[in-house]
Amino acid sequence: MQLFECQNCGQTLHFENRSCERCGHRLGYIAARQTLAALRPDGDVWRPLDRPDTAYRFCRNVEEDACNWLVPAGGPAYCEACRHNRTIPNLSSTSNLARWRRVEDAKHRLFYSLLQFGLPLATRADSPEGLAFDMVADPEDPDAPRILTGHASGLITINIAEADDAERESRREGMGEVYRTLLGHFRHEVGHYYWDRLVRDDETMLARFRRTFGDERDDYAEALQRHYRNGPPSDWADRFISAYASSHPWEDFAETWAHYLHIVDTLGTAGAYGLRLRPEVAQASDLSTRIDFDSYTAGGVGALIEAWMPLTLAVNSLNRSMGLPDLYPFVLSPSVITKLGFVHDLIRSAQETGIQTTNAAESAERRLAPA
Template sequence: MKIFQCSNCNNPVYFENTSCEKCENSLGYLFGSESILSFKSAGYAVSKAGGELTYCANFNQSACNWLVPVDSKNKFCEACSTNHMIPDLSIPENKLDWRKIEAAKRRLFYSLHKLNLKTEYTIDGEKLKLTFDFLAPLENDPTAVTTGHDNGLITLNIKEANAAHREYIKEQLEERYRTLLGHFRHEVGHFYWDALIKSDPKILEEFRSHFGDDTQDYGEALQKHYKNGAPANWREQFISSYATMHAWEDWAETWSHYMHMMDMLETSYNFGLEIDPELKKVPNLDVSCDFDPYLEKSMEKIIKHYLPLTYVVNSLNRSMGHADAYPFIISEPVIKKLAFIHKLVN
């Protein structure tokens, strides 16, 4: 992600900030220009074009800091407008979980914008629109709501916003990584499979050469995976054990890692990060993240810079007593899958 400054006092601020700690101005994010605007009124700001802007309607729920035109018929921003259903906000725990979910979703939308990906398509005369249901499960069955994708609609169990619940599921499924943003990136992978691959025979054929047969029965594959687990040598061909389950899941897992990779590299680029470790005779660790990955055509160059970056961030996390930020191994077959995604998006 880009790094941001208060447009009034130039103080560094985060993407999620609603106020500047230095000058105390209000802050709002303008999606189209990828910029943070600073203004004194808590109600509106004046855009560069001179039009009045106000906060998204979800600002009143402390759930959004994006700006919309005052005269717009839609009072929700580009990200919040995709909500089809949200939980009962009169329940304090639901509201807290939902706020965390919306924060992760806005980071998703930032990346989709950088990749020039639409959220609405017409496929064979039918509308395919990205929408979200954020559902609260019954109190006596916290796993009753299943996270997944169906024809553009992504359902997310809001319990995933609860760190204790998420860690419990992570341990039960023997996962090494589980985050809200990771869920979003995985599930939109299914959406973009429908949008970009499903109806194009040429692209579908190339997809199958990398990811396998998507016509295999998904239900049977799911049962087989949870009964037998992943093959012992899965790391040689796949980015995660779950990716071995079905071609669709291999695609979605690899897609999410593509988004991880692009976001981490863009952040490194904007911070001017250079890696020059005090190690002898170790090739390919000395890199300078001096390019915008969203403008780079070469996956080889992206991977060359990304792999040392994962070593750095994992080492930093271990310095703080945390688990690895990126606990994955990227094999050559996975790199080819990532290159296919990069070519398709470009």
């Protein structure tokens, strides 16, 4: 994630900022320019200080303080991220509103990456399998089935209970996971969407996928039952990024996709801060790095891994100094790096073949039903 600068006073800004803390200017994110713009009001529109000849309105979800993105004046009501919402929770509940805002913060960070990569982003108005989100709460009836986070034919369901830190930590411990975040959920589930979009119908890519991850035609339901019944294989850490990745090739891909996005965006943040590592020990070549490249356009996965390994060692050490768990508690084995290379090449292939982000027109009626 890049850093931004107020065009009025030069104050450093961050992605979620709504206003400049120094000069008070209203801020809005313009996805097409990848910039957080300082704005001045002009009637019922807003004009960026650096391009006053252009006019914008805020995404409609600004009304609930769930979005700070801009849309062109006269354009769609919802921004590039929010136009994919199919269902949001019942906002008459204060707790639902607070949780939905946190869910949207994570989702907008996801879309920052997807737009940076230029990946296809069809909506349900564009395609029956377009990317859509149901962000819903568990039913009040304690005996009713709980909402499960997951993906089906382009529809990603997120249980907003995951926005509650205590609830998410309880689920993390209950499922024996070392890492569980809202952003991680979004990155994992959208991996399933892009498997359908970029791998499933491409014979060449599908053949390479099967050589790298295994045969996805293995019965998925039975594979998950087997995983929960028997646990992962004893050598899973040699071949998979997580224990859950070992359950089925689809989950292996989604986990790997999520970690690729973790790596690229975190390196982007480190680069924005100009981070360099030069440990003061005699033989520290393996621990040194200088992140002076654009991680989103890196030519090969090797450059990413070369910078990522020492960075994670450093930040994990910093966390331990604060008495916290490792920030990145994962091991990248040679097999996992090969899989990350597949994801890297897949994204580059999508770019090179001219697949571009689709900015769909606003649908005639967007279903935002209480749930």
